[in-house]
Amino acid sequence: MDFVQQVINGLAQGGIYSLIAIGWTTVFGIVGVMNWTHGEVYMLGAFAGYFLCIMGMPFVPALLLSMLIGSGIAMAIDEFGYKPLRKKGKMAVAGFITALGLSTFLRYGANAVFTPNPRAYPDVIDYQLIPILTVGGKTLTISSIHLTILAGTMLIMVLLELFIRRTITGKAMLAASQDMQTLGLMGANSEVLIKVTFAISGALGAAAGVFVGTIYAINPMMGALAGLKGWAVAILGGIGSITGSLIGGLILGVAENLTAGFISTGYKDAIGFIIMIAVLLIKPTGLLGFKFDEKV
């Protein structure tokens, strides 16, 4: 019974990881850069949501506006960080180091502006425990905040999936993740596609940040670990697969909660990396990923 309760508690956190992971995987699939700044977009999104909520905005508009801000930040990062390197064709190592540098810059810049003190969101969602099922005198519950987060995550993912499958831009993105050059020959504007990719990635990261803010206190350093866990989830689920990211995120969220509940809280953060390393060694393409061919 405790076990099932821990699993339920892990789902919301898992949903948040999934959102972060999709941001990583879309950018990696299309631009081919390990966008290390994604954790920082997530952090800035959380701060945007915090200030909007403090100003008295209701939760849903604050979430949407934060997502917009997150998109803007991600597009700015691409414009000033990656685009010049892409133009020179020096994306491989230089792109990665640029991402590291930008991420450090944003993290410590935010640290200077917002101060390192943790901040808590005002009560934007009424907290209450909703009973699901009663077995043998014990009741399984889910908190209203977790339920909101899960519902929000699912909604965002369904919308994203529809966008990718049904719209011409979405289809172009899918094609771009397979062969950018050929797509360019077909007359698609690759720069616009890349900007759209970054916008989506930023919006999802910011949404994850706002969601996490409703559960935990936020601070400028929060992006470092969460960002990397997102990448771990993206690998776990398989690069380029949205469903994979969702499953991977839920697995990680649940695994972390179980580790904290039954093994040791000290190893809670390590479990994600252990799972990721194991998956990469056994099945490098992840649970649902397809193979990225090495160019010969």
Added chain:
Amino acid sequence: MKNDSAASEVLTAGIESVPADVLTNTKKEFALPEGNSKWFFGTSGKTTFIGAAIFLLAICFLDSFTPVKVIPAYVKHILVSCLIYAILALGLNFVSGYIGQTSLGHAAFFGIGAYGTAVLMKYSGMNFWLTIPVAACIAALAALPLAASALRVKGSFLVVITYGFGEVLRYVAINTDSLGGSSGIPGIKVPTIFGIKMSKIGPTGKEGYLILCFLIVALLAFFMNRIEKSRTGYAFAAIREDEIAAVAMGIHTKYYKILAFVISAFICSIAGSIQVAYSSFVSPELLTSTQSILILTMVIVGGRRSIKGAILGAGLMTILPEILHSLKDAIGLSFDPWYILYGLILVIVMRVRPQGFWGNSSDA
């Protein structure tokens, strides 16, 4: 393995753009491209070494002969840090420079060296000088699984594996009571050399470490300079430039990749052992990912697979934060400007000089 040497020689001759006469000049006199023999403002390796040694000894013992202290202990402390980081950067150069894989987990080996020495000295009373090779061998063993994963995945995937490896080790260090938990192990005894305590050499007690680190860095620089021109070095170059071609030429790529990781871990562990003896305590701080990223940026900013670049990069990235730190205290900022600037430096260096300050232009 027999054809290996000839194959890699031919292969790298094309890649490294060695002057044409090298190809005809087969055996002994392998003329190296310009720049490799020049160490510092065009001086040879020997001259640079002697010059640096004289300079170092002057800094160390000047105060013994003058009535007033000229060089503050703080400067010597920073110099020791620079040299320890130089060892780390040179060690990482084997992985990030020679075989061209990015590693964000090298603080783990630094930490293994540090914890190895601390634990061996504390619990078994082993002599400090003996703990260095023992800890280094442990680190080399720990590098094997990482090397094994490097055989299966590379690039961005390897980055995250190395990162995860470092983080997992850090959590182990924090959560193990015998390793001192998050506060670490304090009170490591000062090692002695020829019956003299390391802290008793010279006026401030840092001179012994300064000379020790300098000797190791010099030895490493010599070693790496030689390895670059050896069969192993050419095999590394071939793997870095084109792995499939390297396999086709009969180079045992798996062996050389593992070798690079093992040597790299061994060297980084030595730096860890010295760090412990120098600061006389060890904490999980040594294992943070920030530390790994810092070591990597030293190599990148200095110039990948440039020995001079790794040493100077380590110096630059150690001295700059100290300057900014004192600047922060001077003008009373509430935050440390170093990390903000550090991020900007990385972005700008990658934009302006992707091969690093002292790197080869072909490396961009």
